[in-house]
Amino acid sequence: MKKLLTFLFFSLPYFATCQEVIECGSGEDVAQLTITSASKNAIAQMQNPEPLVFNIYFHLVKGDNGNWIPSPSDPNCCFNTNEPSIMQAVAFLNISYNPYNIYFKFLGWDEIHSDNYTALGTEYQALDNEYGRPDAIDVYVVDHFTNFGSFPPGAYVPSNPAYSTSIFFQHYGFSDAHYTNTTMLHEVGHVLNLKHVFENYNNANAERVTRDTNNPVYNADTHGDLVEDTPAQPKNPYATGNVDCAEPFDMTATNYYNEPYEDIIAGNFMSYTVNCNRHLSEGQIARIRESVQSNPDHYGPLMNTLASxxxxxxxxxxxxxxxxxxxxxxxxxxxxxxxxxxxxxxxxxxxxxxxxxxxxxxxxxxxxxxxxxxxxxxxxxxxxxxxxxxxxxxxxxxxxxxxxxxxAEEPIVGGVLISTQVLGSMNITVEELTKIQASDPSLFETLMSEYYYILKKMTETGVVKERYFYKP
Known part of the structure; x- marks a missing residue:
């Protein structure tokens, strides 16, 4: 059974007590499109760029009965995912990306009522195939992810390029505005072909720390996030393990090659630490623009005009x-x-x-x-x-x-009946009518014959309908 309710006429870490940790699904590495890296030459070519406008549409995926399922960890939690929370996410997304001449056109939202998708396991593509819009970035807010548990990770961008323009949120997290806002920046970055700034930090594909292009081990253009001006960094650079910008970086942390990290900047959209100083680098912006230019079939249908x-x-x-x-x-x-x-x-x-x-x-x-x-x-x-x-x-x-x-049809709430036997006579009778009397279909039959009448019926908005008649 499924129902789709369309509304034409959606905040970020988990709870306020949590430390703004963005957790993506384990399979959310962005699809590899034509572009492979954002080089310094590409950055130089991106001066005074044309604005990019992407359509975005939201789906609230509830059960057949139109309700969310209570959180296993807190049954009384998080049932306020609605239009105001959607619009707050749209606002934060634009506020954060607009300085880079990147904009998002909100197309609307709907409710999907289907028990098939409330607990999302491997049904991402089936959900998107059935309800996705080909002209927009689709954001699905589902009850929870069975393959990741009921707590964060709270959002997911599949790696399959056939449907990597869609984002999936758990409503437990989406109902928390602070969590949704920062996570939205991050997941949209994946849709726009950005990788984590800490990509492959713990394996042989790790990015080397040096930014000296003459150094024989330099690989920032081919490893890590493939963006040269984002420094190599670990998944969490803070010494305490928290993600509070007031915390110190772990100055002893090293990469896969035991090289100490240098020049880490907190707050990149594509990190898991977005508490402050939220930003994209010039190289990341260039990567987005190169991706859009190089893959018109992939991104073209999602795009709109500044006039929109x-x-x-x-x-x-x-x-x-x-x-x-x-x-x-x-x-x-x-x-x-x-x-x-x-x-x-x-x-x-x-x-x-x-x-x-x-x-x-x-x-x-x-x-x-x-x-x-x-x-x-x-x-x-x-x-x-x-x-x-x-x-x-x-x-x-x-x-x-x-x-x-x-x-529109408006209910009658009462009325007035004025009667007289002689037109122009001062001898008149005025009777207040109740709702039942004014609505009675047999009212005319109950009136006395050979009288003139003025019947006034009033609606709840104060509209009055007057009718003048004579009953023989």
Whole structure:
């Protein structure tokens, strides 16, 4: 049994008491694409690069009943993975990658209800084949990984190149914003063809410490993470074993060849220590760009334009304040059909400082990166500014709702019945009607004959429908 609920209209180490340790799945080495290394020459060629915009989409994978399974370690833990936690992750992702001219366009999220995938073992590809979007980086939040246990590792990028554009999270970790944010930076880096900065640190493929290209043992361009300007380093460089930036590095640590490490910089996205100084190196950025340029079939379908960031990720028809018509419903006397002017609610993604210079309150005028901007009162095209890109309004949101109406059935909550035998007479009777009386389909039959009536029916929103009639 499976159900898919789509919402068109998602923070990082595990708990706050943990020390921001990012743990990937054991098989998450990124697929080897055409590019093999990011050289110093490549870095020099990456001056003033074109912006890269990647689509991203989220899937919350729950059971058939639409619920998460309680954590074995804490049954009361972590059930708040929802749209706000998704949008927080999108915000942090953009805030962190935007300085490198890399952006992420949020396309939306859905819920998948299927017991087949709540406890994810080897079903990664089956899940992605069934629900993945070919035009986006897919992020799946599943109940837990059976092959890694219920605790971290909390995220996984499969190494199979057929589906290495997808990321898998355990919801136990994803519901913790701090953990999700830093882990998202790391796993997206893998999708963009970056390796761990400590890659192969403990085997014969280890990166040598020297950065002197004339040294006979220099191998930074062919070993380790294949990026020359990231220093060789261990999985955890801290002397205490913690990952707190206030802790000292272990100055006695050596690589596979017993060479002492040098010049380690904390906070690289592709390390397991991202507590502070979060960054990518120039070589890593060059590797991303070379990978995208060299593998258009792989990355091309995931990419979008800078202009797409100015457009809302969700546009929903909503009713305005002007009532166009009110009609009784013969087959349902407990409801009134109320038609109002049509408006469109535009919701923009997180991660940017948006400004809407031609809009006015109650619409959003400006927003910060962690706030979802909403514009819903505009009936004409309006310009948008994204401060991270330009201080000028370079894109317009098209609005086409001015002549439309939107109708809904509203329940009747009461009414008034006014009656008189003679038109114009001051001798009138006013009777308050309850919800049951105003909705009674046999009301007309119970009225006295040879009287004039005014019947007013009121809905819960205050809309009134008046009807004038004479009962012979």
């Amino acid at each position: 960031l100015y457009q809302p990720w969700e546009v929903t028809p909503i009713a305005g304040d002007h009532i166009v018509s009110v009609e009784e419903i013969p087959e349902n006397t407990a409801m009134l059909k109320v038609c109002r002017n049509l408006l469109l609610r535009h919701r923009f993604q997180t991660g940017f400082n948006y400004q809407f210079p031609d809009c006015s309150w109650p619409d959003t005028i400006a927003s910060t990166p962690y706030v979802i901007p909403v514009v819903k009162m505009e009936t004409f095209d309006f310009p948008v500014i994204i401060q991270q890109i330009s201080n000028e309004a370079t894109e317009i949101v098209k609005v086409n709702c001015t002549r439309g109406v939107i109708c």
